[in-house]
Amino acid sequence: xxxxxxxxxxxxxxxxxxxxxxxxxxxxxxxxxxxxxxxxxxxxxxxxxxxxxxxxxxxxxxxxxxxxxxxxxxxxxxxxxxxxxxxxxxxxxxxxxxxxxxxxxxxxxxxxxxxxxxxxxxxxxxxxxxxxxxxxxxxxxxxxxxxxxxxxxxxxxxxxxxxxxxxxxxxxxxxxxxxxxxxxxxxxxxxxxxxxxxxxxxxxxxxxxxxxxxxxxxxxxxxxxxxxxxxxxxxxxxxxxxxxxxxxxxxxxxxxx
Amino acid sequence: xxxxxxxxxxxxxxxxxxxxxxxxxxxxxxxxxxxxxxxxxxxxxxxxxxxxxxxxxxxxxxxxxxxxxxxxxxxxxxxxxxxxxxxxxxxxxxxxxxxxxxxxxxxxxxxxxxxxxxxxxxxxxxxxxxxxxxxxxxxxxxxxxxxxxxxxxxxxxxxxxxxxxxxxxxxxxxxxxxxxxxxxxxxxxxxxxxxxxxxxxxxxxxxxxxxxxxxxxxxxxxxxxxxxxxxxxxxxxxxxxxxxxxxxxxxxxxxxx
Numbered sequence: 308x309x310x311x312x313x314x315x316x317x318x319x320x321x322x323x324x325x326x327x328x329x330x331x332x333x334x335x336x337x338x339x340x341x342x343x344x345x346x347x348x349x350x351x352x353x354x355x356x357x358x359x360x361x362x363x364x365x366x367x368x369x370x371x372x373x374x375x376x377x378x379x380x381x382x383x384x385x386x387x388x389x390x391x392x393x394x395x396x397x398x399x400x401x402x403x404x405x406x407x408x409x410x411x412x413x414x415x416x417x418x419x420x421x422x423x424x425x426x427x428x429x430x431x432x433x434x435x436x437x438x439x440x441x442x443x444x445x446x447x448x449x450x451x452x453x454x455x456x457x458x459x460x461x462x463x464x465x466x467x468x469x470x471x472x473x474x475x476x477x478x479x480x481x482x483x484x485x486x487x488x489x490x491x492x493x494x495x496x497x498x499x500x501x502x503x504x505x506x507x508x509x510x511x512x513x514x515x516x517x518x519x520x521x522x523x524x525x526x527x528x529x530x531x532x533x534x535x536x537x538x539x540x541x542x543x544x545x546x547x548x549x550x551x552x553x554x555x556x557x558x559x560x561x562x563x564x
Numbered sequence: 565x566x567x568x569x570x571x572x573x574x575x576x577x578x579x580x581x582x583x584x585x586x587x588x589x590x591x592x593x594x595x596x597x598x599x600x601x602x603x604x605x606x607x608x609x610x611x612x613x614x615x616x617x618x619x620x621x622x623x624x625x626x627x628x629x630x631x632x633x634x635x636x637x638x639x640x641x642x643x644x645x646x647x648x649x650x651x652x653x654x655x656x657x658x659x660x661x662x663x664x665x666x667x668x669x670x671x672x673x674x675x676x677x678x679x680x681x682x683x684x685x686x687x688x689x690x691x692x693x694x695x696x697x698x699x700x701x702x703x704x705x706x707x708x709x710x711x712x713x714x715x716x717x718x719x720x721x722x723x724x725x726x727x728x729x730x731x732x733x734x735x736x737x738x739x740x741x742x743x744x745x746x747x748x749x750x751x752x753x754x755x756x757x758x759x760x761x762x763x764x765x766x767x768x769x770x771x772x773x774x775x776x777x778x779x780x781x782x783x784x785x786x787x788x789x790x791x792x793x794x795x796x797x798x799x800x801x802x803x804x805x806x807x808x809x810x811x812x813x814x815x816x817x818x819x820x821x
């Protein structure tokens with residue numbers, strides 16, 4: 308499916324273009340002077356957020372400015388600029404009610420996230436196809452994926468299914484059987500972020516999920532607090548630069564790599 | 565106690581000086597052109613190793629070259645250039661025998677490491693006194709501590725006792741009551757490295773130790789494999805640069821900080 312750019316702005320060395328691929332709205336960030344073969348970082352947004360959520364945009368711009376990467380985000384089904392289905396609305400209402408009443412969220416989140424992932428994984432694959440057709444990307448650019456909470460519920464099955472994704476950061480995700488099943492098929496290098504004292508995500512299930520990833524290279528990063536505030540700046544391990552980075556990239560000082 | 569330098573060499577931008585403080589032999593690494601107020605990184609060596617073990621030297625030189633830090637290491641009691649006491653030899657023999665016979669190491673390591681820590685903590689404090697008396701360091705330079713295995717068995721009580729240490733990386737350590745008790749008194753920012761599949765260190769006790777650190781800012785980094793090969797290069801989070809770094813330090817490119 309074709310990718311159509313709808314807007315373009317440029318600031319602080321970052322070219323920011325909105326795009327649409329059929330009904331999927333997205334954003335594509337690029338260095339003003341991208342190196343040939345620069346890696347592409349796919350960025351999933353958290354539950355209830357969207358492709359231009361401030362935290363996501365900050366990480367995307369950092370990847371562009373600091374690492375010379377391209378970055379892309381799309382709205383998940385029912386998020387951002389996309390209409391929410393009646394069924395999704397029922398799940399959201401049930402989740403907010405359970406949260407307000409301090410009841411377990413898992414019985415709602417497991418089927419909701421499973422359904423989201425079933426819809427979103429094919430959309431990400433179409434998005435990869437479309438981005439690879441851009442001259443800036445092409446078929447050879449290394450591709451990584453980063454996303455917490457629902458973006459991990461989507462990203463873990465995506466990484467299990469999609470060999471073009473070479474490295475990923477996940478975390479803060481509700482664990483249910485479909486996620487565990489997908490994680491057992493993930494073999495790429497991963498980092499996994501675990502909120503240590505989350506009121507909603509139990510620690511033990513996160514440790515189990517980390518354990519079952521089939522990746523030979525995997526690192527667990529656990530930190531105090533909840534999944535609402537992931538301290539990505541404090542646990543930046545320059546993972547994607549190591550996994551995807553190309554030394555001759557313009558703008559990347561070798562001593563930073 | 566006075567610090568006496570015994571040798572000095574210089575290569576690749578690093579000045580390497582051996583020193584002695586009474587019976588404590590050490591190494592002090594510095595940038596050829598150190599910035600005033602450059603931080604000091606104290607580096608403990610692992611069990612059976614010494615102040616010039618290759619992994620330690622590589623990390624020390626990286627701290628000097630990349631971050632503009634000073635770094636220092638000393639031999640733990642009975643290690644490196646220091647004579648091993650009869651009691652320490654008994655513990656070492658018992659440990660090697662238990663390892664060869666695949667028996668639990670904890671009953672030997674707990675008293676051995678406790679004794680080492682009781683001797684080594686005061687030595688590190690004397691070393692800090694002596695290093696602070698050097699004009700390159702002074703009383704104000706920020707100080708960090710990094711060390712795995714026995715260097716954590718020593719470093720955790722050291723960090724609990726010594727307010728001059730402002731940040732630390734620990735890991736791969738046998739957990740017994742004295743270590744837990746000290747960890748509960750550690751309040752500085754820490755990173756804690758946990759080998760996920762160690763044949764000798766059980767995962768659960770490592771998770772318990774991470775949990776009890778009183779530090780508001782703490783991060784657990786878990787990775788496949790054993791404590792014999794800590795992938796420090798793969799989980800480099802530029803922790804000390806964030807915790808101790810001074811932006812105006814010579815040689816530190818701001819975009820790396």
